Amino acid sequence: MTTTLTLHYHPLSSYCHKVLIALDELGVEVDKRMLNLGDADERAAFVDLWPTGKIPLLVDAGRPVPETSIMIEHVQRHHATPGRRLIPEDPEHALQVRLWDRLFDQYVMTPMQALTADLLRPAAQRDELGVAHARAALASAYVWIDRQLATRRWSTGDDFTMADCAAAPALFYAFAYVPPAADVPHLTAYFDRLVDRPAVARTIDQARPWFKYFPGRAGLARRFHDPALG
Numbered sequence: 001m002t003t004t005l006t007l008h009y010h011p012l013s014s015y016c017h018k019v020l021i022a023l024d025e026l027g028v029e030v031d032k033r034m035l036n037l038g039d040a041d042e043r044a045a046f047v048d049l050w051p052t053g054k055i056p057l058l059v060d061a062g063r064p065v066p067e068t069s070i071m072i073e074h075v076q077r078h079h080a081t082p083g084r085r086l087i088p089e090d091p092e093h094a095l096q097v098r099l100w101d102r103l104f105d106q107y108v109m110t111p112m113q114a115l116t117a118d119l120l121r122p123a124a125q126r127d128e129l130g131v132a133h134a135r136a137a138l139a140s141a142y143v144w145i146d147r148q149l150a151t152r153r154w155s156t157g158d159d160f161t162m163a164d165c166a167a168a169p170a171l172f173y174a175f176a177y178v179p180p181a182a183d184v185p186h187l188t189a190y191f192d193r194l195v196d197r198p199a200v201a202r203t204i205d206q207a208r209p210w211f212k213y214f215p216g217r218a219g220l221a222r223r224f225h226d227p228a229l230g
């Protein structure tokens with residue numbers, strides 16, 4: 001494979017899933033480098049490359065391209081297979097895509113990550129109030145996302161976009177902590193469409209052997225378990 005693109009990632013990471021889905025949708029190959037941020041030496045070397053220390057990080061011909069939404073725009077502009085796109089040409093629709101990308105990152109991904117972070121702490125340092133807030137934030141986000149999806153197949157209309165790349169991993173892990181209630185049927189149907197989408201299904205498949213390390217694994221639906229582990 002000849003590519004100028006290197007992706008520093010971890011197969012379990014939700015933001016890495018967002019970019020893996022986008023790369024698959026855009027038909028772009030990258031050289032993947034798995035990173036273990038729990039290893040002090042690997043973390044130090046990675047922070048030298050990009051100071052926030054957040055994954056994924058795309059490097060294009062030696063130049064860091066950080067932040068998942070920026071990465072996806074960069075890849076679409078410079079590397080996408082002709083005819084494939086995740087940010088529409090129409091500027092008004094593109095603005096809606098960027099809005100819903102932000103909404104999924106900030107109002108689903110962020111509280112979901114807070115719940116994961118809490119489970120990774122020693123029991124004595126758990127934050128009961130923070131957990132209650134994160135759970136309530138997810139439940140309330142589900143309601144307004146459901147409203148958006150009442151009339152749309154994907155989050156901003158008929159086309160699968162960058163916003164859906166953000167939605168898939170955010171909802172995937174969030175549902176393990178706070179399953180959708182019966183009053184959000186459009187959201188539940190949207191989630192089923194997301195996980196059936198081939199690029200999303202392939203991204204989930206590459207993570208299956210790693211789900212045993214996901215702190216919220218007890219809430220993961222059975223269909224997402226690794227068949228090799230029963």
Ligand SMILES: N[C@@H](CCC(=O)N[C@@H](CS)C(=O)NCC(=O)O)C(=O)O
Pocket residue numbers: 013014015016037053054055056066067068069
């Ligand atoms: N805004 C960032 C968020 C990336 C992010 O939160 N990545 C998580 C993994 S899903 C991470 O690097 N966590 C490790 C850490 O914070 O040390 C983006 O869109 O790229």
